[in-house]
Amino acid sequence: MGNREQTFNKILEVAYVMFAEKGFEKSSLAMIAAEVGISKPAIYYYFQSKDQLIAYLFEEICKEIKLEITFDFNDISKSNLKAKLLEIGYSSIEEQKKDPYFNKIFNQYMLLASRDESYMKRLYDLQTTFLASFYELLKYAVQIKAIHDVNIEAKAHVLAMVYDNIGNFMLTGSTLNYKDVWKEAIENVIGEINDDE
Structure with missing residues (x-):
């Protein structure tokens, strides 16, 4: 270099x-x-x-965030769906522990967006991509018959919002068991794996 x-x-x-x-x-x-x-x-x-x-x-x-939420469906099967979803959240939690500055700087961009329409538009686009990634993931889970096709969009939004807000709580220094929170979100949203053929 x-x-x-x-x-x-x-x-x-x-x-x-x-x-x-x-x-x-x-x-x-x-x-x-x-x-x-x-x-x-x-x-x-x-x-x-x-x-x-x-x-x-x-x-x-933004590139890093998009990369983080670009899911490889080839690695996801009916038998490992929950494990993969847990891994997605757990990896994010570990990354945020390593980088205490991420949420702080992202909050600076949120403040900037409140005064600058171009940043607001880019944040909106990023948020839309973020929500869509979780929605596409759950639609794929329906396709492979891992879960039932019931309220998929709302369930995807719940996962995306919990995923995002874990980082905000970590920023405050709250000592919650974030992995348990993510696991509970998965359990409540996904429920039992669909055993119907």
Whole structure:
């Protein structure tokens, strides 16, 4: 990895943490440059403005979220549906434990969206994709006869909302048993695996 690429990645890492901890308003390119170890003019080689950096980070975060909720149906069968659903939630919980900044920075984007229609639209699109991913997953479960075709869209939305809100509760420092919460959501939404042929 070249020095320019290393510096670019370092800028993103520092900005990610600083924006999460201090917010967009109280962070500046000068502060980010100082933390990275470069001059303020040097940071303009990579980003022309703080707004451009904020937008770039947002796109990267959106890509990560979309990747996280892109389910591989080839790995899902009638016999392992519950195990796979549990794994989806458990993996997310473990990832969020490793990254205490994610929900903080995402909340910064939520605040930004309340003032900026373009961010609101992108968050809406992301939320729509998020809900659709869980819906497609449960529709596939119906297709392989793992569950009955009853209130599938509502059930998908329940799973998506629990999945999302676990992260918000983790942000507050609440010491709930999040894996048990996710398991209970799965049990209540999916119920017994369909044994009908």
